[in-house]
Amino acid sequence: MLRHALLILALMLLAPMTGWADQDTDTPPEQVVAEVFDQSVNALLDNREAIRESPRVAFELIDETLSPWIHYPLMGQLILTRHWREATPEQRDAFLEAFREYVIRTYAAVLSDNVDTIATEVSRSGRMLEIQSVTEPDQRGRVVVRTQLRLENSSPIPVHYRMISTDDGWRVWDVVIENISFVTNYRDEYGSEIRRIGLDALIERLRERNARAWSGN
Numbered sequence: 001m002l003r004h005a006l007l008i009l010a011l012m013l014l015a016p017m018t019g020w021a022d023q024d025t026d027t028p029p030e031q032v033v034a035e036v037f038d039q040s041v042n043a044l045l046d047n048r049e050a051i052r053e054s055p056r057v058a059f060e061l062i063d064e065t066l067s068p069w070i071h072y073p074l075m076g077q078l079i080l081t082r083h084w085r086e087a088t089p090e091q092r093d094a095f096l097e098a099f100r101e102y103v104i105r106t107y108a109a110v111l112s113d114n115v116d117t118i119a120t121e122v123s124r125s126g127r128m129l130e131i132q133s134v135t136e137p138d139q140r141g142r143v144v145v146r147t148q149l150r151l152e153n154s155s156p157i158p159v160h161y162r163m164i165s166t167d168d169g170w171r172v173w174d175v176v177i178e179n180i181s182f183v184t185n186y187r188d189e190y191g192s193e194i195r196r197i198g199l200d201a202l203i204e205r206l207r208e209r210n211a212r213a214w215s216g217n
Contacts, residue, residue, distance in 0.1 A: 029163045029170040030134045033145045037129045051115045058108035071171040079187045098206035141165035
C-alpha cells in the first residue's frame with residue numbers, strides 16, 4: 001500500500017503554490033518536473049491535517065494546482081482516439097470535464113486515506129525524485145523526462161513524464177510508472193466501454209460515479 005500510495009505523488013504532479021504560474025516559459029522540461037515535484041511535497045506537508053480530514057480538501061488542492069499543468073485536450077484525444085475525432089465539440093468538452101473530475105477525485109481519496117503514511121515516508125527519504133535524462137524534442141514538440149522515484153528500503157521506481165511544449169510552457173500529457181502508461185490504461189478501459197455502450201453513456205457513467213462519490217462526503 002505504501003509503495004502504491006507514494007506513486008500518487010509522481011502521478012498527480014501536485015503543482016506548486018503562489019508564484020509558479022509566472023515561471024519563464026523557456027524553463028527546460030526537466031527543471032519543471034523537478035521543481036514542481038519538490039513543491040508538491042511541501043504542499044502535501046503543509047496541508048497534511050486538512051487532507052487527512054477530507055478528500056474534498058485534497059480534491060480542491062489538486063484541482064487548483066494540478067490542472068494548469070496537464071494538457072487535458074491532448075490527453076483526451078489520445079485516450080479516445082477515433083472516438084475523439086468522431087465526437088462533437090460538446091461531447092469532447094463533456095468528456096474532459098467528467099474525466100478530469102473523476103481522475104482528480106479518485107487520487108484525492110487515496111491521498112486523503114494515506115496522507116500520514118506518505119508524509120512520513122517523504123520526511124524520511126529526503127529528495128525522492130531523481131532526474132535521469134530528457135529526450136530531444138520531436139517534430140511535435142514532445143519530450144520524455146525520465147526520472148526515478150527513490151523510496152527508503154525499496155528499489156528505485158522508474159517514472160517517465162511525457163510532456164509537450166505549448167505557448168504557456170511545458171505541459172504533461174502522460175505519466176508512465178513502471179512501464180504502465182496512464183493514457184494507455186484509460187484508452188483500453190474506455191475504448192472497451194465505448195464499444196459496448198457508446199461515448200454519451202460513458203460520459204454519463206463518469207458523471208454518476210462522481211456524484212455518488214461526493215454524496216458520501
